[in-house]
Amino acid sequence: MSALAPWYTEASRTILSLKPWLSVIEDTIKLPSGRIVNDYYRIETPDYVLISARRDDGSVLMERHYKQCLRKIILTSPAGGVDEGELPIQAAKRELLEETGFEADNWSSLGSFVVDGTRGICTAHLFSAELLRKVSVPVSNDMEELELLFMSPAEIQHAVRQGDIPLLPDIALLSMSFGNVFLNNNQEKS
Amino acid sequence: MSALAPWYTEASRTILSLKPWLSVIEDTIKLPSGRIVNDYYRIETPDYVLISARRDDGSVLMERHYKQCLRKIILTSPAGGVDEGELPIQAAKRELLEETGFEADNWSSLGSFVVDGTRGICTAHLFSAELLRKVSVPVSNDMEELELLFMSPAEIQHAVRQGDIPLLPDIALLSMSFGNVFLNNNQEKS
Numbered sequence: 001m002s003a004l005a006p007w008y009t010e011a012s013r014t015i016l017s018l019k020p021w022l023s024v025i026e027d028t029i030k031l032p033s034g035r036i037v038n039d040y041y042r043i044e045t046p047d048y049v050l051i052s053a054r055r056d057d058g059s060v061l062m063e064r065h066y067k068q069c070l071r072k073i074i075l076t077s078p079a080g081g082v083d084e085g086e087l088p089i090q091a092a093k094r095e096l097l098e099e100t101g102f103e104a105d106n107w108s109s110l111g112s113f114v115v116d117g118t119r120g121i122c123t124a125h126l127f128s129a130e131l132l133r134k135v136s137v138p139v140s141n142d143m144e145e146l147e148l149l150f151m152s153p154a155e156i157q158h159a160v161r162q163g164d165i166p167l168l169p170d171i172a173l174l175s176m177s178f179g180n181v182f183l184n185n186n187q188e189k190s
Numbered sequence: 191m192s193a194l195a196p197w198y199t200e201a202s203r204t205i206l207s208l209k210p211w212l213s214v215i216e217d218t219i220k221l222p223s224g225r226i227v228n229d230y231y232r233i234e235t236p237d238y239v240l241i242s243a244r245r246d247d248g249s250v251l252m253e254r255h256y257k258q259c260l261r262k263i264i265l266t267s268p269a270g271g272v273d274e275g276e277l278p279i280q281a282a283k284r285e286l287l288e289e290t291g292f293e294a295d296n297w298s299s300l301g302s303f304v305v306d307g308t309r310g311i312c313t314a315h316l317f318s319a320e321l322l323r324k325v326s327v328p329v330s331n332d333m334e335e336l337e338l339l340f341m342s343p344a345e346i347q348h349a350v351r352q353g354d355i356p357l358l359p360d361i362a363l364l365s366m367s368f369g370n371v372f373l374n375n376n377q378e379k380s
Contacts, residue, residue, distance in 0.1 A: 004263050004335060006256050016206050016214060021231050022309065024206060024214065027258060033332035041211050042259050043233060045309060066196050068217060069232050069310030073194050076307060111350065113358035115306055117266055119212065119235060120259030124358055142223035145194060160301065168303035168314055172358050175365030 005032035020046060043119040049092040050169050051078045052177040053104060053129040055150060060177070061100060061132065062156075065146035067167075075151075075165045077173055088112065088125035096129060100148055101136045104129035110176045115169065126173050153178050195222035210236060233309040239282040240359050241268045242367040243294060243319040245340060250367070251290060251322065252346075255336035257357075265341075265355045267363055278302065278315035286319060290338055291326045294319035300366050305359065316363050343368050 008030040016024040027040040053061035066073045080095030082088055089107060096102055110126035140146070151159065156174055159165045165174070198220040206214040217230040243251035256263045270285030272278055279297060286292055300316035330336070341349065346364055349355045355364070 031332045035332055040258055067307055068230055113361050114356050115358050117257055117357045142221045166304050167307045168305050168362050171303050172362035
């Protein structure tokens, strides 16, 4: 169906290994044109889960915490890394419980997606969690200090407009959960 | 309002510079607890634009091309890097024209968002472009071979389910453009 040809990867070298956090890989590729490219760089970081946790009233469980990459305190959805040998859904249930103290009776996958189309980065597994039950006190440490809050769809919309929800993965997750809210939001903006 | 304290960045060192593609920065940070962390890693790559380009009939302009990070041919929205000194909207109009040969009469911003909450990566500027007009032949090179196609919202939904639109930034963009489509999609999946 497609006339496109894939690239051929002739070699891959890890040029920076900062396990378990990140690795930078340099690929040597042969393009369909025959040209050899010796320096195509990819980045590998651990896969993670991102959770849209909603209460019966439709409000969403969000976390307020400091992010070094932005150097400010922002709002994000509950998230965390997938441990070795752990299924994404297991990681999602574990992270939600550890970070928030909540369990959910109704889980569904919103899909798994690669974070960056040029460098790769990792795969984010998106989940929806409904029928929340508070079952324990959140586990925390000095690199994971956070505040929990429930936000209505209108408050989410406002926070996105204000730049308080600045991460693209959260926008993907929240848009998939509250699609038509964002659709209205965009139409007002245009 | 928030009891959270930010981290204090005591030093930043670039430990890998592969300009113009990517840099890896190692931060020394002082946590609110007083603990010093010497190895917080951030990644910097060039900012880019991502465009939801729609025809009057509601169909979306998509690109089929090979992505090395996935080692397969996938579907993405028109996208490209923001050049030095260029405004995101200028980059969006330039990239749409270069990659697809289309201009649009109606542009609106869907927001600018940071691609990764842990490592940073870069900022993605999302745009909606409507009232498309074909004005030229796409500019291409052997690392940017692509096929253009218009897809209906239903075809987009199907492609996402099939894994043919595997990139998270595209999911954010398309969800913001076709929110309620994805909302229905998710509800069917759960």
